[in-house]
Amino acid sequence: MGLTTRGTGLLVAATALLGSGLRFGYPELTVLGAAGAVAVGQAVLGAARRPRLVVAREADPDRVAVGEPARMTLTVRNAGRLRVTSLLAEDRCAGRPVPVPLLRLRPGRDTTCGYDVPTRRRGVLPVGPLRVTRRDPLGLCAATRPYGSATVIRVHPRVFPLTAVPTGAGRSLDGRVDGVPHGSITFDSLREYVVGDELRRVHWRTSARVGELMVRENVDTSLPRIVVLLDNRATAHPDGADGVAGSFEAACEAAASLVVAAFRQDLPVVLLLVDPADDRATDPALDRLAAVALTGTGPGDPPDGVLGAAVTRLRRERPGDTLVFLTGPGGRDDLGRVGALRGAYPSVVVGMFGAAGPTPAAAGPVVLDAADGAAFAAAWDAVRRW
Template identity: 40%
Template sequence: MLSATGWGTLAAGTVLTGFGYALGYGEAAALGMACLLAVAVAVLWALPAPVLDAERRIAPRRVGRGDSAEGVVTLTNTGSRTRRGLRAVDRCGEGDITVEVPALHPGTAHELRYALPTARRGRVPVGPLRLERTDPLGLARRMRPYGDPDTLLVRPRVCPLPVLPSGQAHHVEGPASDTADDGSLTFHALREYVLGDDLRRVHWRSTARTGTLMVRQMVDVSLPHTTVVLDTRQRAYASEDAFELAVDCAASVAHAAARSHFPVHLVAERGPLLHTDGSGDDGDALLDGLAVVGRSDLKSLAAAFDGMESHRGGGALVVVTGTDDTRGLGAVDRVRHRFDRVTMVRVGAEPEAAREVSGPRPDVPQLHVASLEDLPAGWRREAAR
C-alpha cells in the first residue's frame, strides 16, 4: 500500500503529467513522469512478501510501576534471499513502537529488544506485532501481522515493611492456611491420617464409623489479620501522582502481611476489593488486583466502614487516604473498637488544621507520606509503638 507521501507523489505526478502534455510544458511532463515512475518502482520494491518467522515475548510480564520491561522479538529469515528495508512495529497502549531491522541473510536470526512503557499502572495491551517493508523513499510499504496481542501488567510499587503486631498471641511464622501443622486449639475439619500426623489428634469415633483413620484438622485463629481501607475518591487527592502513591502505600502494607502468610482484607468506599486467607501466592494476587484499581467519583469514604461493625475483632486496621477531602474519615471512630490497633496513612503534604475537623479522633496515629521512600521509617516507628 502507498504511504501518505506515496499518495501525494502519485497525485502530483498525475497533475504535472497531464498539465505538461496539455499545455506543452515538457519540463512539467518530465517531472510528472518521474514521480509516477518513482511510485511504480516503490510498489515493486515493497511488493514481495518477506518469508520470515517472528516471535514476540514480554520480559517480564508483570512489573512494578516505573521498573523496566522489554519486548523481545526474534526474527528468522526462512527464505532464500537477504531481506532489507524491514522494520518491526508493535502496538503498545495508545501508540506504536517502531524498531529498524538490520539486513537478514537466509537462515539467520536476529533478536530485537525495545523498552515498554511502565510509568502508568494498569494493563497495557501489546500487539499485534507488524513487520513493514518500505522502499528507500518511503513511498510504499507492505505490512504483515505476526502473532497475537499480549498484555503487560504494571503493578504498584512496593517497599519492604514489617507487619504491625496486633492481638494477644501471634503465630509469627504463619502459615494461615488450613494445612498448618499444629495450628491453635480451634477445630476446623476432619481428614484422613497421613504419615507424620500427631496421633493425639486422631478422632476415634469417626475412625470407627468410617473404617479409616481420621484426624482433627486445626487452624490458627490467632494470626494477625490486616484490613486495609484504600480511599479511591478523586477529591481526596491533589493530583494523579498522589493517588498512585496512595495505591503504592496500600500495596506495600498489604504485601507485607501477605508475604508473611497472614490474612489481608482490602476494601474501598465502593466495597471489598480483595480478600486473602494467607495461603499460596497471596502477595502476587494483591498486587495484580491493585494494578487495575481506579479512582471513584463518590463524595464520602464512610461506606468503606459500613460492614466492619460485625468484624470478628482483633487485627490491624490501616486507612490509606489523601490530604484534600476528608469526608467520611470520621467513620473510623465507629469501628476502631473492633480492632487491636488503627493507623492512618495520609498521602501528600500535611493538611491544615481546618481539614482535620471531619477526620478521626486525634489519638489515631497518622503517618504523613510525601513519597514512597518516606513510608518505611514511619511505619517502623508505628510497628515499634
C-alpha cells in the same frame, strides 16, 4: 496500504500527462504519463507482497517495581524464501513508538534487538505488536502490518520494609504472634490421618462412620488477619493531574508494603478498594496495585456512595481483625465513618497521605500522617498500640 505523498503526486501527474497527450495528440506526454502510471502500479504490487516474518518478544522481567530496570528483547526471523528489503519497523511501548532496526534479512535468518522499558511510573504498560512498514524502492507506496502478539509489563509500586506486625484479635500466650498452624482451640475441618499426627486429635465418631482415621484440623486464632482498604476515589486525592496524584501513589506504596510484609510473615491479608469498579479481584495483589486508578470525578462522596457501600461490606463480611485504611487529604472527613468499624475490627489504622497538616488525634483509629511510602513505613514501625 496506501500511496505516499510522492506516489499520490506522481499518480496525479501521470493522469494529467496521459490525458493531455491523448487529448491533444502529443505522444511524448502520453509516454511520460504511461510510464508514471506503470511506476505507481509496480509500487502498489511490490508493497502488497507481505513478508513472512516471525516475531518473538521476551520481557526481562515482566513485573518490576517503580524505578527498577526492565528490558524488552525482540527477535525477528525471515520465514520466507526471499530476502526482505525496504522494511521499516517500530514497536509500541506504553503508547510511544520505539524504532526497531531491520537489516536485509536473508531467508531463515533472524535479527535481535532490544530496548529499555520506561518504569518511572506505576502502571500496566502495553507493549506491541511490532508494526512493519514495507515501501517500494521509489517510496511511492507503503503498507504497514502488525506482526507478533502484544504483551504487558506491570510496574508495581515501590515496597518499603515493615518490621512491626499487628497482634490480631487473639494474643499469643508467649507474648508474640505465633505462626504455627496447629494446636489452637478453634476447630476448622477434618482430614485423613497421616503418620505423625497425635492420636488425641483423632475424631473417633467420624472415623468409625467413614472407615478410616480422621483427625481434627485446627487454626491458630492468634494470627492477625489484615484488611487493607485502599481509597481510590478521585475526591480523596484532589492533588491529581491527568489521573496521577502524589498522595494516591504514596497510598499504593503503603498498600504494597503491607501486602509484602504480611506475605513474608505468613499472615493472611486481603486487599480491597473503596471503589471496586474495573478491579480484577482474582489477580495477585501487587498486579492489582499496578493497575488500580483513581475513579469518579464528582464533587463529593454522598453517604450512600462507594465509601458507604465499602463500609457496609466490611461490617457485614468481616474478612479480618486489623483494618488499615489508606486515603488522601480529601478523605479526612470520612475518618469517622471508618472509625465506626471499631466494633467489628479490634484494630483500625488510618494512613493519611498528602495532608497539609497533621490529622487531629481522636479516640478510635490510629492515624499515621505520611508524605510517601517511606514515611509511612517509619510511622508504622513506630506504632506501640494496635
